[in-house]
Amino acid sequence: MRINDHNPLPAYQPNEARYDNMPYRRCGKSGILLPQISLGLWHNFGHDADFKNARTILRTAFDLGITHFDLANNYGPPYGSAEENFGRIMQKDFHALRDELIISTKAGWDMWPGPYGNHGSKKYLIASLDQSLKRMGLDYVDIFYHHRPDPDTPLEETMSALDQIVRQGKALYVGISQYNAEDTAKAIRILKNLGTPLLIHQPRYSMMDRWVEDGLLDVIEQEGVGSIAFSPLEQGILTDKYLKGIPEDSRVAKDGRYLQEEQVKKNISKVKELNEIAKKRGQSMAQMAIAWLLKDERITTVLVGVSRAEQLADNVKAVDNTNFSSEELEAIEKILKD
Template sequence: MVYRAAENRYEKMLYRRVGQSGLKLSALSLGLWHNFGDVDRLANQSDLLHYAFDHGITCFDIANNYGPSAGSAEENFGKIFHDDFKPYRDEMIITSKAGFYMWPGPYGEWGSRKNIIASCNQSLKRTGLDYFDIFYSHRPDPETPFEETALALDQIVKSGKALYIGISNYDAEQTQAITTIFNDLKTPYIIHQVQYNMFERTPENGLFDVLTAEHKGATVYSPLAQGLLTDRYLNGIPEDSRANRQDSPFLSVEDVDQRLAQIKQLNQIAESRGQSLAEMSLAWDLRNEVVASVIIGASRVSQLEDNLQVLDHLDFSDSELAQIDQITK
């Protein structure tokens, strides 16, 4: 059956400008970090992408190492894109990144010119795309001069392999340093992808100030703190949950135990707002004007359906924000 996008797909979604650039992003992006690897059903991946696009999500966030296995998220996205989304390419923002480990030897990670350009070429081949809308340096390289990384990213744009450049996981000082280089090069660097949620507020300690002063935007990953900022753990730890997996490096039973009292208090505020905790958590991220888009993950369509309800209630009272600060800081 031929996929045809919903005609009303733009009626409800909000689109937010990235800094002072000309680009707008859907307030919610779909991230392919989890659930899009070669261990996951392709039919479910297709359903998720279709539902997202049908509801105005135009931004799809990938990286070269997403899977598992590494690279498989790009390959699977490429298959679905080729079959279903080619007519809609100019309505989509497709991003990828380079910097984390991808292949053995000294050139398979970090921020050298060799790695950045080779990674971009590999990612374009895996996805079958002609270009990425945004290509990111996924993490700062402590051993490579920022000028080398910046020049490699600048070349990617000038060679037509990306429209815009972003960085990810750089701290405030590193962001200022590489931004100065991009400004001198006149590279279309517009965005920083960073972890941010009610429990992880490090970007408030300088990074958001740099982005605001430099007229750049942010896109946020892990807005639900790996599931902590949902109702999943309110009544115990489900057997099939991420926290209960012995191999999960991101969330543990101890993490849940330490945060449970806070989670329950936050849930009470969400209920008083007529929202789920997840919806309130996404709205809290979007309250910040520097945030152009919040990246959500999903393993099933119903999760996307729930998260999209955040658009119905994005405003906060001063009292609500003060209560959240008191609970989480």
């Protein structure tokens, strides 16, 4: 079921000063600069969402200098609906601004029934992107990712599909997500030999999820590949949302698929201690968690997801202070270790 736009917003006039305050970082050794904060459309853009609110979030993002919008084939619910709604908003508000945007999508998780609607085969990846482009009303995306490793498909086949997609003009650049250090190095070599360099890696990374520090960040630095960290707030744990309990309107209370009550209770004492450090820095807990990632130049951009435009404006303020003293870093590590 499509979202009805009962209360249409006035015509969009983007902020003329949108590029004045957002810092941008070079994505690896490419010619692409990305904003230090990017917007993910994983939640709150499907057919169960408020279309007017979704438009407001995207408008706010662009007005704040966020030029990178990140999607995937199965974002919704239902699958495909986030791309479809983004396509509607793109046509309404951003059609004339297409060349100022970096739009990405992905494939790698289950999308349609049968053996060809999942994982990493060439058939699936190319078919999925064709469907994504149709849903969004685009001729091409700027970045197309393989969404997750597929141990059953030869890496050469998956990377060959990414190379073919670029050569067909359906994507300008390609990326991978959640690949470990070893497989990332292999993917980089294969794509380099094919003549389509790997632009970017999208790993899950936060103060509480540090797996990328076990070799992956070293590989992307050595190979000149960019990175975009997702789930920087650990699905909301690294915010002030749960400091006084679990609100009725929170993701934990309404939808326990991605964050469970036990996870919150297990970590809330640490978050309370971290929040005291954030206060001394003049930041919210969320801002400090994002800034903590951006302190590392290997992180090109941090991918945030929000339910309200106000949350996004708050998150963006993290770029105002990404420097940490040695004492702050030691205190943070001690809290997390304990």
